[in-house]
Amino acid sequence: MPQKLGIVFFPAYDWSIGPDHPEREERLLYTQDQLREEGLFDFPGIVESRPQVATDEDVLAAHIQPPGVERLAGLPHLISAGGAITCGRLVMSGECLKSFALVRPPGHHAMRVVHGGRGFCNINNEAIMIERLRREYGVRRVAIVDTDCHHGDGTQDIYWHDPDTLFISLHQDGRTLYPGSGFAGELGGPKALGSTINIPLPPETGDDGFLLAANMVVRPILDEWKPELVVNSAGQDNHFTDPITNMRITARGYGALSDLINPDIAVLEGGYAIKGALPYLNLAIAMSMAGLDWTRVEEPLPSPAQLATSDRNMEYIRHLCGEIHKLRRKAVPERSGSRLEGRWWVRERSIYYDTHTLESEGGYGGAIHEHQREELFDCPNCPGLLVIHTRSEVSPPSVHYVLPHQPCEACLRLKEDLSKT
Ligand SMILES: [Zn+2]
Ligand SMILES: [Zn+2]
Numbered sequence: 305m306p307q308k309l310g311i312v313f314f315p316a317y318d319w320s321i322g323p324d325h326p327e328r329e330e331r332l333l334y335t336q337d338q339l340r341e342e343g344l345f346d347f348p349g350i351v352e353s354r355p356q357v358a359t360d361e362d363v364l365a366a367h368i369q370p371p372g373v374e375r376l377a378g379l380p381h382l383i384s385a386g387g388a389i390t391c392g393r394l395v396m397s398g399e400c401l402k403s404f405a406l407v408r409p410p411g412h413h414a415m416r417v418v419h420g421g422r423g424f425c426n427i428n429n430e431a432i433m434i435e436r437l438r439r440e441y442g443v444r445r446v447a448i449v450d451t452d453c454h455h456g457d458g459t460q461d462i463y464w465h466d467p468d469t470l471f472i473s474l475h476q477d478g479r480t481l482y483p484g485s486g487f488a489g490e491l492g493g494p495k496a497l498g499s500t501i502n503i504p505l506p507p508e509t510g511d512d513g514f515l516l517a518a519n520m521v522v523r524p525i526l527d528e529w530k531p532e533l534v535v536n537s538a539g540q541d542n543h544f545t546d547p548i549t550n551m552r553i554t555a556r557g558y559g560a561l562s563d564l565i566n567p568d569i570a571v572l573e574g575g576y577a578i579k580g581a582l583p584y585l586n587l588a589i590a591m592s593m594a595g596l597d598w599t600r601v602e603e604p605l606p607s608p609a610q611l612a613t614s615d616r617n618m619e620y621i622r623h624l625c626g627e628i629h630k631l632r633r634k635a636v637p638e639r640s641g642s643r644l645e646g647r648w649w650v651r652e653r654s655i656y657y658d659t660h661t662l663e664s665e666g667g668y669g670g671a672i673h674e675h676q677r678e679e680l681f682d683c684p685n686c687p688g689l690l691v692i693h694t695r696s697e698v699s700p701p702s703v704h705y706v707l708p709h710q711p712c713e714a715c716l717r718l719k720e721d722l723s724k725t
Pocket of ligand 2: 686687
């Protein structure tokens with residue numbers, strides 16, 4: 305009989321981006337202590353596993369890294385992604401019903417192409433795991449529900465053109481928070497319309513507002529879409545005490561949200577109230593995933609009197625959720641952000657990286673600007689070959705070819721022909 309929940313810890317307690325950074329060394333140590341103190345591992349069916357180390361092959365199945373994997377992913381990054389892979393394999397092998405990767409550094413801002421770090425992320429843990437499970441177990445339809453307070457723009461980018469991966473992000477409205485994207489009109493690429501869903505919530509949304517959006521949008525779309533695997537990008541920075549965001553979720557709100565999403569695998573993303581909130585939020589999610597009663601989990605801090613979402617914001621969220629369903633039904637390729645040039649859908653973008661590569665590569669100062677031109681073959685038989693032209697201050701111009709995970713013969717040949725020229 306499978307175990308109920310597998311937990312993988314990787315606190316990376318001797319690594320950080322820099323002193324005083326919110327994503328710091330001791331960030332997960334309080335969670336580790338708390339879960340042990342609460343006796344979580346005394347419940348039958350909750351087991352702990354050691355993370356494996358992701359390989360370069362794992363990283364390059366999800367990413368294009370012009371500066372080279374060794375310059376973008378240090379050992380902590382590879383173990384964090386490896387912890388996610390271990391969690392995925394626990395579930396796919398039937399050893400555990402569910403699993404939770406309590407790992408850092410996080411990954412959901414890392415896009416397909418990586419020239420440097422974006423929002424504390426160099427490589428995308430969830431995408432690296434999913435691509436490994438596709439190769440190893442033949443998984444096809446996957447849903448990712450990103451509950452981090454920041455828009456999961458990296459994961460969205462990696463799966464933008466993949467109609468077999470549903471990406472849903474609930475986050476604080478991009479007009480008020482990094483990375484400034486994730487609006488309701490962002491619905492996926494021209495050949496994958498409706499497989500990306502964004503729910504930008506107003507600042508000061510509480511448990512009731514999140515649950516309303518999850519009930520109105522997340523649950524019905526998951527039910528309709530019928531994924532083989534549901535992955536939760538579990539960011540805990542919506543807590544009312546989080547130092548870098550403006551939301552009002554409680555530990556019990558996260559428990560209820562996790563019940564509703566019912567993920568097979570959760571992978572930790574953000575969460576920066578590391579002592580007073582993060583351990584309790586992780587505990588509530590772990591209990592929800594193990595089928596235990598989380599309703600008595602409570603953070604030690606006194607809750608401010610007014611944590612409920614205001615009536616005005618509840619009304620706004622109700623209206624927004626209705627609009628999202630309408631936009632999804634009416635989505636057309638011409639409004640996906642790409643324009644058709646002959647047989648190719650073209651999109652040009654500038655992408656900003658806030659941190660340089662690894663410390664061993666010259667430190668974290670400075671910013672990187674990438675220019676990217678993306679061309680998607682308008683293939684009648686498959687999601688189409690993707691050609692990416694990219695350059696930045698740290699990497700000369702280069703061209704890359706990305707095949708869909710089940711490419712047609714014509715796209716395979718097209719890639720062969722184009723890479724020869
Ligand atoms: Zn976040
Ligand atoms: Zn094709």
